[in-house]
Amino acid sequence: MAGRRHHYLPQLIQRPFAFRQSGKEFYVRAYHRTRGRFTPNTAGLGKELDFYGGPEDTSLDDAMTSGEGELAKVVQALNRGEHPSPIEMATLVCALAFRTKAMRDALAGMMPAIVSALRIKVLDISRIRRDLLASLNDPKERKRQIFQAIDSGPPQSREQRAKAYAALLPAWKKYVSAREDELVGQAWATASLVMDKIRSEATNMAQASYLEVLSRDPTVPARARKLVEEMVFTVIQAPEGQSFILGDCGPVARFSDGKSRLVLGAVNQDADIEHIFLPISPSRCIHARVPSSTWWPSAAEINKISASLSVEFFISDRESGEDLEALRESIGTLDPVDSEEDIIQELLDQAE
Template sequence: MGFDFVRLKRNSFRLNMAGKRHHFIPQFLQRGFASLGDVHNAWVFHKERSAINTNIKNIAIEGQFYAHEGDTSVDDKITDVEGSLAAFVTKLCGAPDGTAVDSHKAAELINHSLVRTRHVRQNFQRTSEQLLRKTYAALMDPEKLTAVLIRHIQTDENFPNLVRKRLVLELANVVPEEQIAEAVEALLPAAIQHLAAAMPDEIRRTAPDHARALEAEAKMAFESSLLREAVKQAHLKALRLPSAPTTREDAFAELTFEVRRFAEGDIILGDSVAVYAVTGERKVTPLNDSATPMIGVLLPLDPETCLIGELGEPCESFSTAASIRRSIAECSLEFFVAHRDSIDNRQLVADIGKSAHLLSQDDVDDIMKSLNLAGDDTHPN
């Protein structure tokens, strides 16, 4: 086979993720793609840098990636399960082509490897930043800001309650306490009508000041680490959840899994780790949701071996080594790992990121339209 030395190394490898340097792609997966003749190193092909052969301990690593303000509970939780998952991967790598795999064990391995990645965190951060930038850009236009606020007061079901609260405050020192409620209800219709008519002019008058304030707020938000820290904390919160099977694992468990081998396939390991096959315009994606039904999932194990789960019919994207390599590269956000340097791998770098996004540009535009923040539909009537 040519890769037995990797499996032997996996068996003897003692997992030890605890510390300041956290691997966001498990080392027990990376070691399947160790360089020929050197089980300690692997090749990294980065979207924006030259290919490099380096020690696996330095690949897919970030300081305190799973820790926050001294809390290492996520790191500890991940470390606790890595031993059994590594042993499972070793077993899979030694299995013959076509070996059936327990769907629940496969689901646990894939879900663990997928949700912990930097790819997930970076993708959510980039998507959030993209939406925030577009929102700020729209609202920093005084005319658009005016249109949005006017539309809000005209359609907000809570507007009467806000007027009611304002009346209570204004009548507190004028009307006896026991008569306030009755007075408020008597005055409410006229107050709502008056404010609804007067507020648009007030909004138009103050919109430029609000727009300038939003511009300063946007500058602070994007120049600071606020968004990055917020996404990190949200990711860690999700990883802290109890280890009971997740909705994603339940979906994986519906698939039929088997070990599939591709002789001299030069399979690579992407930074998304796993790849989904889906129905829709995109054939593969690093993450899926209810809007993009999953029909299969793939986890590369070594240059000749993949764990593949399929729902019914075989997935075209997982049918050949070439289609698998392309799918993995397209779903990678920044880099992929390989066991050797080659012209084919260097050319494959051009495909990195093609299918890595959570939202397409059309998805983003649809969201902005739903918020009345796209095109000319934001301008006041």
């Protein structure tokens, strides 16, 4: 166990950006969305209390910590100019992509949109009317409702219940027709209460889902294998006089619709990942791309994507620069997946 303050941006990826080392302590230049520039120790940067769960269950944090040794070896090998296998690079990308605060917040942000889309569907009055009437006129449901009404009165024998059912059955359609608006209104009100409760708990639901998915395997091996099958992995060198930054979002991606998002993916089913970038030092960046893509981004373009998709800060090896201040101002300006409006519309379109 590494304590209750957990790194969502692990030190193994921060340390290559350090401008100073003192023993086992590494210091970086961090550019924060609200705090400006400061020079923290990586031991305290990119951490949050109980990020991977509380002290009652440390299994996920323990698993994350134990797996960092192999990931660190890949980062170190790449920064020595060696050539780890594509699956090792893909595993590093996937392990860092899903564990960040940016990814958790993105999932939490998606949940209200998903609930809103569901609410629109569920509370469609014409749909409620159609489904309710179909249900009430279903033979099994009709029988259940009639016997429920019979049993709400005085106790009766089996024969008496059967006679009562036979007497009431012919009047069922008339009963439903007469009370149609009232029944539909009751069904809508009940559904609305349920959806309001779900919406109020959406963030907690998203957090629980995030931890559940992450606990299955912190390195997400299936996703790593899929990336290797679909993409070519290389390492980009920063041109002389330029350098990469590391955003607190970790890896970032560019999609076939021209938008940049987190590696999680797009809600739009027609938007596929074409590029993934993970800076591993000021001079090196892992680049995965689909073979058909001909777009070759500059270091400045990669940096803009990383900063814009970050939640709070990015790290640079440089002490100052107009471009760094511009990047700091761009922190959090891109939707990590899609806007809430786009998510709602896409989900509604998919449900048609």
